[in-house]
Amino acid sequence: MELHVCKDYDDLCEHLANWMVDCICKTLATKERFSIAFTGGNTAKRLYALLAGDAYKNKIDWSRANIFIGDERFVPYSDERSNARMIRETLLNHVAVNEAHIHFMQTENMSAETSAAEYEEVLQHYFNKGTNEPTFDVVLLGMGDDAHTLSLFPGHTDAINEKNKWCTYLWLEQQDMYRITITAPITNAAKYLAFIVSGSGKAVALNNVMHKPYDPEKYPSQIIKPVHGELNWFVDEAAMNG
Numbered sequence: 001m002e003l004h005v006c007k008d009y010d011d012l013c014e015h016l017a018n019w020m021v022d023c024i025c026k027t028l029a030t031k032e033r034f035s036i037a038f039t040g041g042n043t044a045k046r047l048y049a050l051l052a053g054d055a056y057k058n059k060i061d062w063s064r065a066n067i068f069i070g071d072e073r074f075v076p077y078s079d080e081r082s083n084a085r086m087i088r089e090t091l092l093n094h095v096a097v098n099e100a101h102i103h104f105m106q107t108e109n110m111s112a113e114t115s116a117a118e119y120e121e122v123l124q125h126y127f128n129k130g131t132n133e134p135t136f137d138v139v140l141l142g143m144g145d146d147a148h149t150l151s152l153f154p155g156h157t158d159a160i161n162e163k164n165k166w167c168t169y170l171w172l173e174q175q176d177m178y179r180i181t182i183t184a185p186i187t188n189a190a191k192y193l194a195f196i197v198s199g200s201g202k203a204v205a206l207n208n209v210m211h212k213p214y215d216p217e218k219y220p221s222q223i224i225k226p227v228h229g230e231l232n233w234f235v236d237e238a239a240m241n242g
């Protein structure tokens with residue numbers, strides 16, 4: 001595990017953008033395409049805008065990307081809470097990604113259960129389940145102030161402890177919505193993983209995840225422990241020191 005403590009949010013986004021460029025370039029040195037699972041939420045927005053900007057947009061060959069998403073709020077695309085909408089509007093609409101290689105979770109005209117089952121099939125089309133082969137080349141992860149990541153929330157033990165399915169769904173009472181999420185097995189089989197955590201509001205959760213005894217039902221982000229890959233934490237001083 002590598003911890004990158006950055007001065008502030010802007011510095012954090014720049015360090016993470018440079019790390020992404022490096023990981024993707026290393027991947028494309030030996031593979032035709034790279035696969036990346038994006039996080040939702042707010043913290044990643046400025047990172048995505050940076051990647052879409054003049055300084056970075058030509059540093060990554062997005063035409064060679066297979067795009068995935070770590071989790072989704074089960075709301076229509078038109079809903080401002082949609083992670084897919086946020087990722088497209090801040091990044092994908094501004095880079096040369098091939099639409100046929102964007103794989104987001106469906107959130108309309110089907111149940112959450114069907115959406116999770118269909119995304120499981122999408123993932124199994126791209127990655128060889130049951131083998132020891134790595135899955136995503138890059139995974140970006142946010143962390144909530146309750147130590148959740150993806151849509152693995154404290155107390156949602158079935159989703160947190162899922163050992164077989166690569167994608168599942170859950171009812172999130174506090175947000176009155178279903179969530180679709182990839183699970184620990186596929187995430188922990190990835191190659192380059194990075195959390196992005198910013199702000200003093202995350203300081204207690206970050207400290208708990210890093211220093212409390214392993215208890216992923218209480219601190220779900222602790223379940224992210226790559227089997228082969230490397231785990232990076234990109235945090236700013238406010239999140240580190242409160």
Ligand SMILES: O=C(O)[C@H](O)[C@@H](O)[C@H](O)[C@H](O)COP(=O)(O)O
Pocket residue numbers: 039040041042043044070071072073083141142143144145148149150151
């Ligand atoms: O759909 C989501 O909300 C996310 O995927 C979630 O896991 C997010 O990364 C954390 O909740 C952090 O969110 P913020 O970056 O908004 O604090």
